[in-house]
Amino acid sequence: MMDIPSTIKISLRALRANKMRSALTMLGIIIGVGAVIAMLAIGTGASERIEEQISSMGSNLLMVLPGATTSGGVRMGAGTQPTLSTGDADAIRKDCPAVEYVAPVHNGVAQVVYGGQNWSTGVTGTTASILKVRDWPLVQGRPFTEDETRSAAKVSLIGQTVVESLFGGINPVGRIIMIKKIPFMVVGTLDRKGQSMLGQDQDDIILIPVTTAQKKLFGASFPGMVRIIMVKAKSAGDMDAAEKQIVELLRQRHRIGQRQDDDFTVRNLTQMMRAAEQSAKVMTLLLGAIASVSLIVGGIGIMNIMLVSVTERTREIGIRMAVGARTWDIRMQFIIEALTLSLIGGVVGIVIGISGSGALSALSGWATAVSLPSIALAFGFSGAVGIFFGFYPAYKASLLDPIEALRHE
Amino acid sequence: MALIEVRDINKRYSVGDVEINALNGVSLDIEKGEFIAVMGPSGSGKSTFMNILGCLDRPTSGRYLLEGSDVAGLGRDELAAIRNRKLGFVFQGFNLLPRASALENVELPLVYNGLPAKERGERAAEALKTVGLGGREKHRPNQMSGGQQQRVAIARALVNNASIILADEPTGNLDTLTSAGIMELVARLNMESNITVILVTHESDIAAYSKRIIRFLDGRILSDAGVVTT
Ligand SMILES: Nc1ncnc2c1ncn2[C@@H]1O[C@H](COP(=O)(O)OP(=O)(O)O)[C@@H](O)[C@H]1O
């Protein structure tokens, strides 16, 4: 049997003899591997972004919105009719055993002023429970108390974007800001959460007690009206139970008859995010699969060139057979040659794929993540392509008749 | 037991509807250390006979015993192993690998014999010295004359200690003077190393180096002017 180093040496010499041709053949693999790496990087980047957003949103999250999803066959946008109240929120917390925390939300946009600084931001009236519901720690200060919530106190927690816009380097805790010309004391600052799934800045926010929002800032069509009720279930396994309990309770509280539709909507946010994550994974797979097609096309290029090479080197094959090359010696020689082409192409393709996905995220702002498994996959795949598409030419070469091969011009 | 025993060998080719009997009942014995010239007009079956002796081809019928064992039943890889260990070929067109150096060309049979690289290099260099090409290890075929290329081919035939050298018109592409040099080398190897040489030629002054002349005509042995000791 022939040893591997000699075989590799022979392959490299054959490839060097036709530099241009070898380079062009490799180009097919380079493009294929580069595309696989870049596509997987885009897909993985999207999945990771969603994963981050899921954890920034808070886990086991349900959202109750006013208005029906369907109303007598006519689709109504959820959140169109004001039907939810702080009373509903309190009842959910008391009567739904699968629920851990509840936070009513009554929000709007308002002009905020501190000193000479002016900032327009989202103001959310809620209770201190929102910090639990959304897994949102404070960096400084304290949450507002139940007393403050009950008495509609003018206290606020501010997000990091607001801190930066209004205060620059100053410590905001204890300072007075003006929201719609009403003075509010800053009692704490919220930890950074980054962008939401829809690209909103989650740190551009001010939290105030829900009662204050209802009575002093945004008003209410009926006493205690809120726009959303955020709910955290006890565990992931309690999500369905919590949803069922909330629906039952609210139908009762809103006196909805047997045949009537709900006048509210419960959304399982975690489930929605998981679905988005799932679709990102499917997208990754699809992108990878499409890119793999170009790798296979590259493999066909290798097969084509190897077949040409076998024909051109028929005489060489005859000489090798005459001095004692066995079937597998000839086969190995051509397979290793194809493998050399595809692996060199694979390595170059990996480099190009990595720098390409870097350039892509720099240009488009898409999150890309080149994972080690995707590199291993692309490299392994290019090797497999080399062996697979190299085999037939190698097989053909090994079956040549030595005399006819020697006579070949 | 002779080194080579050939009994009633036939080789038939069919090209379309036409059947060609390239060999018609050829029988002969060859002893170790003989130096044989095979002669005959073009198309008389000399190359066909050499290819069968060289285990590159198989007869349509008949028996071929090499060192007492029948070659007929052997597969491709077993024949390759016999060519590798027992036979050395010298062709009219040299048949060297064009991109490989003289040393690498000579090494080739050892590569397929699985010898480690170091030993291969040493033995190939030794063989090149034997054929008078010491110091030309790095030369490529296109950097050498025809005579030198044929010497590289002879070194390649020798390097694995082949007991038989089969040469089909080895001087066919060479001028008279160079041919004489090659024949002297072959005769010396036959004498000094007791290597069996079977050589096809058209020229009687080349055949004159041998000790036995076999003449072919129409696939049959016309005459066998040698002394066979049995
Ligand atoms: N592969 C082949 N197919 C068909 N006919 C062949 C083949 N090889 C040789 N022959 C025929 O066999 C005969 C003997 O050929 P060959 O042994 O090459 O003669 P020589 O070497 O004595 O000139 C010729 O008639 C030739 O045409």
Ligand SMILES: [Mg+2]
């Ligand atoms: Mg001939």
